[in-house]
Amino acid sequence: MALSISSVLxxxxxxxxxxxxxxxxxxxAIACVLFGFSLASTSMAPSINRFMTSMADMIGQIRF
Structure with a gap:
């Protein structure tokens, strides 16, 4: 069974x-959220997004 859920959720x-x-x-917690919003507007955002996508893909390939 495949379960798809947004990483934000x-x-x-x-x-x-x-x-x-x-x-x-x-x-x-507020400081972390504000840091996340600030980080999203930097040039590192695409790299972080690729990393998160690759981690989600890797977890999705694990078979139990």
């Missing part, structure tokens, strides 16, 4: 779980 769920578990305080 998956990471959003992880953030919500960390917030609810009191593992991450709101201040550092």
């Amino acid at each position: 998956l990471l959003g769920i992880v953030v919500v779980v960390l917030f609810r578990g009191k593992s991450v305080k709101p201040g550092p």
Whole structure:
């Protein structure tokens, strides 16, 4: 069975779980989000996107 889920949705769920578990305080989380938005507008964005895509492809090829 193949399951397709957006990495943004998956990471959003992880953030919500960390917030609810009191593992991450709101201040550092906001700083990380702002860093992510800033990073997305740099010249590194295509490289990061290719890396994330290749990692998702690699995970998708794992057979249980």
